[in-house]
Amino acid sequence: MNAIEVKKLNLYYSQLHALKDVHLECPARQVAALIGPSGCGKSTLLKSINRMNDLIDGCRVEGSVLVNGEDVYIPGYDVVELRKRVGMVFQKPAPFPMSIFDNVAYGPRLHGKYSRLELKELVEKALRDVALWDEVKDRLTKSALGLSGGQQQRLVIARVLAVKPEVILMDEPASALDPIATGRLEELIIELKKDYTIVIVTHNLQQAARISDQTSFVLHGEVVETGPTGAIFTRPRDSRTEAYITGRFG
Amino acid sequence: MKGAKDWREMIGWSSLWLAAGLSVLSLGAILWYILSRGLSAVSLEFLTQAPRRLGSEGGIFPTIVSTLYVTAVAMAMAVPVSLGTAIYLREYMRPSPAERLIRFSLQVLAGIPSIVFGLFGFTFFVIKLRMGFSVVAGGLTLAIMVLPTLIRAFEEAIATVPREYREASLALGADRWQTVRRIVLPTANPGLLTGIVLAIGRAVGESAAVILTAGSAMRMPVFPTDQARTMTVHLYILATEGLSDVHAYGTAAVLIVMVLLLNQLTTVTRARRRGEPRTR
Numbered sequence A: 001m002n003a004i005e006v007k008k009l010n011l012y013y014s015q016l017h018a019l020k021d022v023h024l025e026c027p028a029r030q031v032a033a034l035i036g037p038s039g040c041g042k043s044t045l046l047k048s049i050n051r052m053n054d055l056i057d058g059c060r061v062e063g064s065v066l067v068n069g070e071d072v073y074i075p076g077y078d079v080v081e082l083r084k085r086v087g088m089v090f091q092k093p094a095p096f097p098m099s100i101f102d103n104v105a106y107g108p109r110l111h112g113k114y115s116r117l118e119l120k121e122l123v124e125k126a127l128r129d130v131a132l133w134d135e136v137k138d139r140l141t142k143s144a145l146g147l148s149g150g151q152q153q154r155l156v157i158a159r160v161l162a163v164k165p166e167v168i169l170m171d172e173p174a175s176a177l178d179p180i181a182t183g184r185l186e187e188l189i190i191e192l193k194k195d196y197t198i199v200i201v202t203h204n205l206q207q208a209a210r211i212s213d214q215t216s217f218v219l220h221g222e223v224v225e226t227g228p229t230g231a232i233f234t235r236p237r238d239s240r241t242e243a244y245i246t247g248r249f250g
Numbered sequence B: 001m002k003g004a005k006d007w008r009e010m011i012g013w014s015s016l017w018l019a020a021g022l023s024v025l026s027l028g029a030i031l032w033y034i035l036s037r038g039l040s041a042v043s044l045e046f047l048t049q050a051p052r053r054l055g056s057e058g059g060i061f062p063t064i065v066s067t068l069y070v071t072a073v074a075m076a077m078a079v080p081v082s083l084g085t086a087i088y089l090r091e092y093m094r095p096s097p098a099e100r101l102i103r104f105s106l107q108v109l110a111g112i113p114s115i116v117f118g119l120f121g122f123t124f125f126v127i128k129l130r131m132g133f134s135v136v137a138g139g140l141t142l143a144i145m146v147l148p149t150l151i152r153a154f155e156e157a158i159a160t161v162p163r164e165y166r167e168a169s170l171a172l173g174a175d176r177w178q179t180v181r182r183i184v185l186p187t188a189n190p191g192l193l194t195g196i197v198l199a200i201g202r203a204v205g206e207s208a209a210v211i212l213t214a215g216s217a218m219r220m221p222v223f224p225t226d227q228a229r230t231m232t233v234h235l236y237i238l239a240t241e242g243l244s245d246v247h248a249y250g251t252a253a254v255l256i257v258m259v260l261l262l263n264q265l266t267t268v269t270r271a272r273r274r275g276e277p278r279t280r
Helices: A042-049 A079-085 A100-111 A116-129 A133-139 A149-161 A179-192 A205-211 A229-234 A239-245 B002-038 B044-048 B061-092 B097-111 B114-128 B135-159 B163-171 B176-205 B231-240 B245-273
Strands: A002-013 A016-027 A031-035 A059-067 A086-089 A167-171 A197-201 A214-219 A222-228
Touching: A002 A042, A002 A197, A016 A031, A016 A042, A016 A197, A016 A214, A016 A222, A031 A042, A031 A205, A042 A059, A042 A167, A042 A197, A079 A086, A086 A149, A100 A116, A100 A149, A100 B176, A116 A133, A116 A149, A133 A149, A149 A179, A179 A197, A179 A205, A205 A229, A214 A229, A214 A239, A222 A229, A222 A239, A229 A239, B002 B245, B044 B061, B044 B245, B061 B097, B061 B135, B061 B176, B061 B231, B097 B135, B114 B135, B135 B176, B163 B176, B176 B231, B176 B245, B231 B245
Parallel strands: A031 A197, A031 A214, A086 A167, A167 A197
Antiparallel strands: A002 A016, A002 A059, A214 A222
């Protein structure tokens, strides 16, 4: 079962044709990596899954994106509902300037009525899931801005988990982190795929090789090739993929 | 070469220093001049009693109340309208002819001398809407006058909220309004407060716009339809009618201290808010 199916997707920023006839299938409970040089459209492709591109002026989309079988680009589709189902982690961790607890409780408070106790349990579970609970349990009411970069990124993931999404999109989540924090994040991603489908954009080829099950190479707005990560890195079918992973460009 | 460079550096540095020094000096001189002459007139009696003999004796209590009353009415009208406008311009509107028109009108509004607002308030609120010289007429006129300042300040405060916060909130399934209410406004709060204080300062210090709309009766205003003589108007009349220099300076000193205290208030609330997360 594919959690995500992108079919014949074309995306334009005003005149710029940013995504060209893109096809992509991401199996459920796996990590799918999108790799490619800067400006190739991999972040745009990622953001078309939770329709964050809607926020950009002059952005136009043709084709379809199916999340667990449902086309999210049909007219009148509830974008708020979509973003509950498809969480997103950004490049720069951006915890809100409020307490650690309030950060994680932000999504649940938006979407439902929870009692204080339910909310506390929900926050604790989300923080345990990202292995942050033991580090912050004594300072839940303190500002989230006091956490380290790695802790902030895990907090932001906990904030996404608290909304109970089906899919998590990650846009270069480790690019602002040091190697140790990156290592912990990668462990976390592998842990999370037991319950969630993850699509990750990364610049770091080793990272893609370490954590993903499937890798897609994106170039000039096209998905050149998608395959099992091992196969892509050892015997790519397309010469452009081979050139990229062997470091001849990008 | 090196000598020439040092020399140029010297000139640059000293002219900047001179400019800064001149600003501080002239402001300090005015402040010292007014406070030294005015504070001697200020006493408990001056602050708490009604004026007698046209203001040459007694105190200024009703004018303090009038000032606060008119300003409160102005803020009650102007703050919600300005906040709404600023949010709309920053968070909802995309660049368009309508947006440019709104900004152009605001610029024009900001450039109008206050006496013109007074004239407008007089013909529209006082005469046409039959409000008479009153606290409401004065308050509404001031409200229109401070709109551009307030909208500008609110817009700038909202613009300091990082884009990442909005994106993160929207990506969690919040809609635009929820994002504005729960993320943008709380984060912009210190800046919003500063804007309000600046606007209050302008309203409290305004005389031309209120003399034509709030009137100059010395009685204590009770109802919004009563006349009100604000401190600036009182000061103006005392000075132009040659009634009492001492009381004019006394009024000025109280006015200045009030505005200074107000500005102090924001720095205190700012310091308190900084770093302290919201919890429920």
